[in-house]
Amino acid sequence: MIRRITIIALSLLVALPAVAHRRDSLSSVQRAAAADDALSGISRAAYDASIAASAYRRQVNISTLAGVFDLRREEQAMVQEEGDGLTLGKLRADSYMHLKKRSTVEAEASYRRGVKRNVCWNSSSDYTLLYPHIGADSIGGNLTTEQYGFGGSYAHRGERVTYGIGASYRALHEFRKVDPRPRNITSDVKAQVACGYNFKRYMLGASAAARIYNQQHSVDYYNIKGSNTSQIPMTGLGTYYERFAGASSGFLNYEFKGFGYSASVQFVPLDGNGLRLMADYTALNIRRLLPDFNNTMMTRLRTECFSGSISYATTSGRVRWAVGGDFFYEIRRGDENVLNISSLSSDMVLATFTMYEGHTIDATLTGGVEWLHDWGYLFVRPRVGILNMSAGYRYPERRLDAMIVEGGADIGARYQAKKWLVDISAGGGYAAALSNTLFLSTSAEKEIKSAVQRQWQGFVANRLLINAAVSVQRAINYRTSIYLAGVWQMYSRQMGDGHTLSAEIGIKF
Amino acid sequence: MRVLRYILCLVVLLALGSCERDYDNQELMSQVRFVLELPDSDGDGVADTCESAISMESSYISEYNTRENYIFGVFRNNTSSVRLRKGIYTLMLDATIYFEDGTIKAARNTEYAQPNTALKILNDKEEVRLKMTYLY
Numbered sequence: 001m002i003r004r005i006t007i008i009a010l011s012l013l014v015a016l017p018a019v020a021h022r023r024d025s026l027s028s029v030q031r032a033a034a035a036d037d038a039l040s041g042i043s044r045a046a047y048d049a050s051i052a053a054s055a056y057r058r059q060v061n062i063s064t065l066a067g068v069f070d071l072r073r074e075e076q077a078m079v080q081e082e083g084d085g086l087t088l089g090k091l092r093a094d095s096y097m098h099l100k101k102r103s104t105v106e107a108e109a110s111y112r113r114g115v116k117r118n119v120c121w122n123s124s125s126d127y128t129l130l131y132p133h134i135g136a137d138s139i140g141g142n143l144t145t146e147q148y149g150f151g152g153s154y155a156h157r158g159e160r161v162t163y164g165i166g167a168s169y170r171a172l173h174e175f176r177k178v179d180p181r182p183r184n185i186t187s188d189v190k191a192q193v194a195c196g197y198n199f200k201r202y203m204l205g206a207s208a209a210a211r212i213y214n215q216q217h218s219v220d221y222y223n224i225k226g227s228n229t230s231q232i233p234m235t236g237l238g239t240y241y242e243r244f245a246g247a248s249s250g251f252l253n254y255e256f257k258g259f260g261y262s263a264s265v266q267f268v269p270l271d272g273n274g275l276r277l278m279a280d281y282t283a284l285n286i287r288r289l290l291p292d293f294n295n296t297m298m299t300r301l302r303t304e305c306f307s308g309s310i311s312y313a314t315t316s317g318r319v320r321w322a323v324g325g326d327f328f329y330e331i332r333r334g335d336e337n338v339l340n341i342s343s344l345s346s347d348m349v350l351a352t353f354t355m356y357e358g359h360t361i362d363a364t365l366t367g368g369v370e371w372l373h374d375w376g377y378l379f380v381r382p383r384v385g386i387l388n389m390s391a392g393y394r395y396p397e398r399r400l401d402a403m404i405v406e407g408g409a410d411i412g413a414r415y416q417a418k419k420w421l422v423d424i425s426a427g428g429g430y431a432a433a434l435s436n437t438l439f440l441s442t443s444a445e446k447e448i449k450s451a452v453q454r455q456w457q458g459f460v461a462n463r464l465l466i467n468a469a470v471s472v473q474r475a476i477n478y479r480t481s482i483y484l485a486g487v488w489q490m491y492s493r494q495m496g497d498g499h500t501l502s503a504e505i506g507i508k509f
Numbered sequence: 510m511r512v513l514r515y516i517l518c519l520v521v522l523l524a525l526g527s528c529e530r531d532y533d534n535q536e537l538m539s540q541v542r543f544v545l546e547l548p549d550s551d552g553d554g555v556a557d558t559c560e561s562a563i564s565m566e567s568s569y570i571s572e573y574n575t576r577e578n579y580i581f582g583v584f585r586n587n588t589s590s591v592r593l594r595k596g597i598y599t600l601m602l603d604a605t606i607y608f609e610d611g612t613i614k615a616a617r618n619t620e621y622a623q624p625n626t627a628l629k630i631l632n633d634k635e636e637v638r639l640k641m642t643y644l645y
Contacts, residue, residue, distance in 0.1 A: 242576040338596050338631075339574055341624045351595055351631055353537050395537055395594055396577075 028481040029421045031060040032473060032508050035096070038379040038412060038425070039368045043311030043324030046268050046276035050207035051164030052194035053266045055104040055155035063095040066506030070114070075496025080455055081122035081134065083143065088114030092506075106166070107152040116143045116174075121451055123182035123231065124217050124256070125174045132236035132356055133288050133301045133334055135217055135254060137180045138447060139229040147172045153192070162196040162203060179221050180229055186215040198270065205266040213258035213286060221247060233288070233298060236334050236356030237391060237398040238440060238448040241298055243339070244290065253291050254298075260284030273316060276324075278309040296348045300335040320370040320377075328362040332391075358391035376414040376422075383408055383429070396441035402460050406431040410467070421473040421481070429465040436460040463493035473508065480509040539595050541635045545587040547606070547616065548643060561604040561616075568603045572596040573627055598628045602639055616641040 026034070035058050047057040068090040077084035090112035097105050120140035124130055153166025172186040189212045196205030219231050230247040232240045233254070244251045262282035269276065282305040289295045311324025334356030337349045364385035370377040384407045392399040408429020415422040438456045440449050466489070473483035485504040490497060545561065561584040570579040574596055581602060582589040601622040606614045618639040621628040628637065 241574065243574045340629075341573060341597060341627050350597065350629060353595070355537075394534060 026060060027418075027475060027478050028508050029416070029419065029473060029475050031062050032481065032483075033414070033416050033421055034058070034060045035062040037414070038370055038377070038381060038410075038423075039313060039320060039322040042313065042322040042366050042368055042381075043276055043309050043326060045307070045309040045326060046266050046278035046311070049264045049278045049280055049309075050194040050196070050205050050266050051106075051153040051155050051166045051192055052162045052196040052205045052207065053203065053268045054106065054153070055157050055162060055164060056203060056268060056270050056272070058096055059271075061095075061097045062508060063093070063097070064506055064508050065093045066504050067091055068112075069503045071501045072499070074498035076454075076458055077118070077120075078458055078491075078498060079127070080120045080451070081127045081131070081136075083116040083119040083140075085117030086114060087117070088112055088145070102157045104155040104157065104164075105153070108149065108168075109151075110149045111147070113146045114144075116145055119143045121234075123180065123184075123219055124254075125172055125184040125186050125215060126188075129213075129284075130215075130256060130286060130301065132234055132332075132358075133256075133286070133299050134234050135182070135219065136232045136234045136240075137219075137229045138232075138451075139180060141176055141178060141180075143174055143176050143182070145172070145174045155194075158198075160198050162198065162205070164194045165192070166194075167191040179223060180231070181220045181222070182217065183220070184215055184217050186213075188213050196266070201270050201274070203266075203268055203270060205268070207262075207264045207266070209262045209264075211258070211260035211262075211284065213256065213260070213284070215254075215256040217254040217256060219252040224248070235299060235336055235393075236358075237393045237400065238445070238452040239355075239393050239396075239398065240448075241336065244293075244298060251292075255289040255291050255295070256286050257289060258284055258286035260303075271315070273314055274312065276309065276311045276313070278307075280307045281305070282307075293342075294348065296339060297337055298339070299337065300352075302333045302335065304331045305329070318372045320372065321368065323367040324365075326362075326364045326366075328360070330358075330360045332356070332358040332360075353394075355394050356391070359389070361388040362386075376416045378413045379411065379425075381410045381412075381427075398440050400436075400438045400456060402436040403434045404431055404460065405434060406465075408465060412469075419475040419481075421471075421483075423469070423471040425470075426468045428467070430462070431465065432462045433460040458493070458495055461493040461495060463491045466490050466492075476507075480507055482507050535633065537594060539593050539630045539633055539635050541591050541593050541630055541637060543581065543584070543589050543591065543602075544636060544638045545584055545604070545616075546638050546640045547587065548641070561606050563602065563604055566603075568601060570598055570600040572598055573624060593630055595631050598630055599624060600628065602641075604641070606641075606643075615644040617644055618642070 047053045070086060070088040070090065072086040074084040090110060092110040094108040095106065099105050118140060121136045121138065122134050123137055124134040127134060147170065149170045151168030153164055155162060155164030168190045170188040175183040190209060192207055192209035194205060194207035196203040224247045230245055231252050232245045234240050260283055262280060264278065264280040267277040284303045286301045287297050288299045289297055306329045308327040309324065311322060313322035314320050333354050335352050336355045338351040340348050340350050364383060366381065366383040368379060368381040370379045387404045390401040406429055408427060410425050410427030412423065412425025438453065440452060469487040471483060471485035473481050475481040483506060487502045490499045563581045568581055570581065570591065570593065572594060577594065579591060579593055582591055599621055602618040604616050606616050618641050620626060620640060
């Protein structure tokens with residue numbers, strides 16, 4: 001069913017731009033060049049935060065239909081819960097269109113399928129969303145992943161007031177066919193309403209969004225004795241809820257149910273030239289229920305995020321520049337319920353304690369300059385960032401703390417002709433830990449303790465970062481062009497290197 | 510500029526509202542006072558008073574959810590205090606009782622040894638009376 005919906009959505013996305021093309025006076029190469037350049041990534045957060053603001057993100061219509069191949073290989077996994085490799089194929093269609101003078105429509109549909117290699121200490125999906133409240137086993141293995149995604153939004157740009165509405169849906173299915181056999185089915189729905197008030201050449205906007213998340217997490221065994229592992233409901237820094245750890249029925253299924261909301265304010269220029277500001281607050285509560293235990297809540301994860309962005313960009317003149325700062329602060333609190341013994345009472349939750357608390361601060365300062373020539377431009381894009389991460393588990397006490405700084409720069413060029421658009425860039429950087437502490441109480445189990453320590457050593461290791469990207473686009477007629485793009489990134493650290501490659505072929509129209 | 514000031518104030522207020530909480534483990538832990546209730550073995554109407562040695566092999570205090578194990582301390586004047594994480598506990602006590610007159614007896618409590626008779630420890634301070642049975 002979802003496959004059919006995906007095909008229909010992709011077809012609609014391909015057909016929809018024909019409506020907008022009647023008004024396009026620019027060629028596909030000119031529109032692609034105007035839609036994205038080396039500076040457009042700097043603090044685009046202010047536009048991305050709201051559907052109303054996003055209506056002013058681009059002056060041109062652009063649609064893409066692409067096939068993407070992603071490859072990741074690491075000698076030692078940076079995040080072992082995500083595996084040490086990935087092979088992924090993806091089909092993606094997206095569209096950004098000003099349908100009428102005052103209407104803007106954005107739409108996206110995608111399907112991806114692939115394999116995560118050697119996933120360990122994690123049998124749940126969406127690790128970055130759920131950690132530390134995941135299910136885990138010590139054996140792991142390759143995990144097949146399949147995801148469908150749809151999204152769309154509509155914005156109306158009035159004389160003074162802009163308003164917009166949009167929603168997206170994501171369905172994720174991950175599974176393994178050898179023991180232990182997790183099978184996770186996830187649905188993730190987001191919806192947003194936004195409005196803005198235009199004055200002079202700026203818009204002051206506000207948006208509110210809601211999110212409903214659900215993951216059915218189940219694990220099965222062909223042979224429990226032969227599998228030599230059990231399912232462990234992790235609770236943070238290597239701790240777990242031992243009562244429900246095991247390989248027998250009743251301990252293998254969880255349901256993650258989440259509800260989130262966010263509020264954001266934005267201040268953006270209508271023509272992309274000038275100051276941009278954004279402040280956002282997001283909260284998400286995810287409960288881990290036990291379907292085989294009267295749907296009792298075992299744990300609850302409360303995540304709060306504060307993010308902000310300030311930037312200034314110029315879009316005119318022979319020398320264009322932009323500078324931006326992004327700030328992200330996340331708090332994760334893991335609550336654990338003290339559960340009663342079922343024979344004593346039907347009232348299962350006796351008490352709730354916040355046992356895990358983690359804080360992440362990520363601040364990045366990015367700049368960029370483009371020197372325009374008749375044939376295109378040259379650019380340089382330096383960046384510096386700081387990441388502070390601390391987490392603690394209350395009893396038995398465990399804690400970690402690290403501060404990592406990263407600096408680097410990209411340089412590159414764009415060649416633009418009547419039928420050609422070529423982007424090429426290369427860059428590098430270095431990340432170093434200024435401080436790091438890991439304390440695990442002596443009661444920690446040896447195997448889990450060594451897994452946490454190994455992961456931590458990899459995370460705080462100093463590393464060299466190198467990247468290169470190339471994109472070649474050629475017009476096949478006035479409205480349509482074909483493109484080929486590739487991005488290669490690598491890091492090198494004491495315990496091994498890691499490489500990612502993303503190759504993309506598609507059409508822009 | 511007024512708009513910028515409002516936005517800045519909002520960011521600062523949000524950041525202040527989320528300041529890191531210092532958790533007090535007092536909320537998590539319970540000071541539990543175990544009191545031995547010995548049988549009136551000599552029939553004088555006064556419960557026996559003793560010091561006791563705990564058998565480490567067979568005595569346990571175990572939290573049912575986390576399976577964390579704790580140990581009893583030495584009992585003096587029939588009492589011993591242990592700091593436990595709040596939860597639901599199964600426990601068993603095997604003790605060697607030393608009386609002032611020099612006699613030694615073995616005693617046991619199995620009242621809370623099974624999950625269906627588990628002990629809830631949820632308050633900051635708890636007192637648990639263990640009715641002991643002499644084994645010999």
